[in-house]
Amino acid sequence: MNLKELAQSLGLSPTTVSRALNGYPEVSEATRRRVLDAADAHNYRPDTRATALATGRAMRIGHVITLSSRHEMVNPVFADFITGASEVYSQNGYDIALSVVSDAEEAASYRALAAKRAVDGIVVHAPRIDDPRIDLLNEIGLPFVVHGRASAVAASYCWVDVNNRGAFRRATEFLVDLGHRRIGLINGLEQLDFAMRRRDGYLAGLSARGLSHEAALMTSDEMTESYGYLAARRMIGSDTPPTAILAASIIVAMGARRAIEERGLRLGRDISMIAHDDELSYFDNGGVEPNFTALRSSVRDAGRRVAEMLISRIAAPDDPPLSELLEADLMLGRSTGPALHAEA
Amino acid sequence: MNLKELAQSLGLSPTTVSRALNGYPEVSEATRRRVLDAADAHNYRPDTRATALATGRAMRIGHVITLSSRHEMVNPVFADFITGASEVYSQNGYDIALSVVSDAEEAASYRALAAKRAVDGIVVHAPRIDDPRIDLLNEIGLPFVVHGRASAVAASYCWVDVNNRGAFRRATEFLVDLGHRRIGLINGLEQLDFAMRRRDGYLAGLSARGLSHEAALMTSDEMTESYGYLAARRMIGSDTPPTAILAASIIVAMGARRAIEERGLRLGRDISMIAHDDELSYFDNGGVEPNFTALRSSVRDAGRRVAEMLISRIAAPDDPPLSELLEADLMLGRSTGPALHAEA
DNA sequence: GCGAAAACTCAAAGCGCTTTGGACGACTAA
DNA sequence: TTAGTCGTCCAAAGCGCTTTGAGTTTTCGC
Numbered sequence A, B: 001m002n003l004k005e006l007a008q009s010l011g012l013s014p015t016t017v018s019r020a021l022n023g024y025p026e027v028s029e030a031t032r033r034r035v036l037d038a039a040d041a042h043n044y045r046p047d048t049r050a051t052a053l054a055t056g057r058a059m060r061i062g063h064v065i066t067l068s069s070r071h072e073m074v075n076p077v078f079a080d081f082i083t084g085a086s087e088v089y090s091q092n093g094y095d096i097a098l099s100v101v102s103d104a105e106e107a108a109s110y111r112a113l114a115a116k117r118a119v120d121g122i123v124v125h126a127p128r129i130d131d132p133r134i135d136l137l138n139e140i141g142l143p144f145v146v147h148g149r150a151s152a153v154a155a156s157y158c159w160v161d162v163n164n165r166g167a168f169r170r171a172t173e174f175l176v177d178l179g180h181r182r183i184g185l186i187n188g189l190e191q192l193d194f195a196m197r198r199r200d201g202y203l204a205g206l207s208a209r210g211l212s213h214e215a216a217l218m219t220s221d222e223m224t225e226s227y228g229y230l231a232a233r234r235m236i237g238s239d240t241p242p243t244a245i246l247a248a249s250i251i252v253a254m255g256a257r258r259a260i261e262e263r264g265l266r267l268g269r270d271i272s273m274i275a276h277d278d279e280l281s282y283f284d285n286g287g288v289e290p291n292f293t294a295l296r297s298s299v300r301d302a303g304r305r306v307a308e309m310l311i312s313r314i315a316a317p318d319d320p321p322l323s324e325l326l327e328a329d330l331m332l333g334r335s336t337g338p339a340l341h342a343e344a
Numbered sequence C: 001g002c003g004a005a006a007a008c009t010c011a012a013a014g015c016g017c018t019t020t021g022g023a024c025g026a027c028t029a030a
Numbered sequence D: 001t002t003a004g005t006c007g008t009c010c011a012a013a014g015c016g017c018t019t020t021g022a023g024t025t026t027t028c029g030c
Helices: A003-010 A014-021 A029-041 A048-055 A077-091 A103-115 A132-140 A164-177 A193-208 A225-236 A250-262 A299-315 B003-010 B014-021 B029-041 B048-055 B077-091 B103-115 B132-140 B164-177 B193-208 B225-237 B250-262 B299-315
Strands: A060-067 A095-102 A121-124 A144-147 A158-162 A183-187 A218-220 A244-247 A272-277 A293-296 A323-326 A329-331 B060-067 B095-102 B121-124 B144-147 B158-162 B183-187 B218-220 B244-247 B272-277 B293-296 B323-326 B329-331
Touching: A003 A014, A003 A029, A014 A029, A048 B048, A060 A077, A060 A103, A077 A095, A077 A299, A077 B077, A077 B095, A095 A103, A095 B077, A103 A132, A121 A132, A121 A299, A132 A144, A144 A299, A158 A164, A158 A299, A164 A183, A164 A193, A164 A244, A164 A272, A164 A293, A164 A329, A183 A193, A183 A225, A193 A218, A218 A225, A225 A244, A225 A250, A244 A250, A250 A272, A250 B250, A299 A323, B003 B014, B003 B029, B014 B029, B060 B077, B060 B103, B077 B095, B077 B299, B095 B103, B103 B132, B121 B132, B121 B299, B132 B144, B144 B299, B158 B164, B158 B299, B164 B183, B164 B193, B164 B244, B164 B272, B164 B293, B164 B329, B183 B193, B183 B225, B193 B218, B218 B225, B225 B244, B225 B250, B244 B250, B250 B272, B299 B323
Parallel strands: A060 A095, A060 A121, A121 A144, A144 A158, A158 A323, A183 A218, A183 A244, A244 A272, A272 A293, B060 B095, B060 B121, B121 B144, B144 B158, B158 B323, B183 B218, B183 B244, B244 B272, B272 B293
Antiparallel strands: A095 B095, A293 A329, B293 B329
């Protein structure tokens, strides 16, 4: 069933039917009802391709997830982010085009997306410190919003980010205030902007409390469970182990906990840990008394914010860029406690 | 730059340019080169909407992920599945339309996808035992492939599934052979077909070895880390605890391990565990000697197979349905060992 | 009861592509 | 030479929608 057939079956012209369907005022309420009912009865929906071609709007948002040729990892955060974003999209009639590309073809794939006119806007995930995608997209002229920031990029652009620096600084100071002097950081890949900011916050927290940092207590890698395990094991197995650890994600923290328990230490007593918690659906970090003391910031909510911003950006591409900084809550859980040997 | 402009700039007709671009034989090699070079130089790509409208093919595959109104969980498996599928899609010129819908609007959303002519085919995720989507899609006439099966559905359809029943039976028998008599099953939601099959396999394994089952040793729920923890804690805290556990996923297994270690038990010595391992990128379960003895089956590979099958299905929608059963390997890791008190 | 405004409806053009059905030379075979 | 065959290319129709510009009918004020 297409528009023409529907119009014929109603004894109306395609024009009128289209107007009735799209809520134009030039059609009487009676006619509109009749059209709407008939459309419903025939399960008629305008062909998206034709609509997009005629209107020039694809009503589609592109999400490109990049696989590093070295790691080939899919960020588990993506699933929750997209769930949040999709809520907003569907309320506004948008849908999602997903592409998975290798880092080598990344730039080309953005160009292609624009040239093919497949999407109205793009969400940039996991920006690196000096991410070339931002200049690229600005040049192409495709509306976009960055989830995160790219500190070394001069251009202005829309972004939604968590206050990673502030959060990690706060967590660090909190641990110091509990008497911890040696605090390990098990960070994500520090090419990524958010990880760099977290380290900055960690360093700022230490120096605000008059402590110096130590290379052996800082690691950076892809945030897998086994990385968390290996990094924690190495730290706590050293001659001068940390009494507290800052973990970049719940997944990393779970690996670290494994190392801690394997060594016979008790989390929250022998050693403390604070994890960043994106509130992934499969890793609910407890309710009232979470397992991990955590910097909590819902990535699903971030998805919603990004989607809202992008939609308004598409509507007004020439307005000055928007940005939004989300704060992470420090949720006290069972994984932190006073340092045992504060004087040691 | 559109086709007409490109043609003009070359002094050719749109027809010839289109043919050159699409590899038709009616155009000389010299002209084709000239066209291809010009297209490259101008970064020209055919408008997808127009192409789709003209050809009738959207070159797009729909993936619908359903959020249960009760749980609102996004399966983390999805990210890896889509990565595998996307490899195949992009080789064949397809891209991905992702929609996230609540279970209430699920049927309507499939109908809409078909009516809007937005996709050429659909992948059905996480089928329930008696999943209505299969009959629905057959009725609509939209090509689809199910990742998994729906045991109670009579209609024939294309599917790719892991031999869950066989795998769990084998794992159960393996544990029995190690001397375990009380084996717990921490299963996924048993409305889902794969979980039901796993329980079947578990029960078949027990009865093949002459053992009976026990309700207290079988649980079913959404596969989160904390579910794994709670279920395991309850089992091992009972008067007659199991000496071995079968966990439905690595994530669940991590929760179970937490409960085990919290109780001061040593995994692989005091209690054994086998987990199903989808090889999620963020939970690499070791290499040569994995942490968990596991039923290993790559969900990314399943994504590839599903994508291949769907593409061939789209090409030949009236062929008899295809199906493929993948086997899971039983990988020996450090989480299993002989039962301590085989006679107890 | 008349003219003008309001309410309703429509024909046709256009979005950017593919594809059908030729057209036009240049080449081969008889 | 003539007919037939390639090899190249093109004009125009059509995919299903939106939207402009206009036509027709109804309503209303005086």
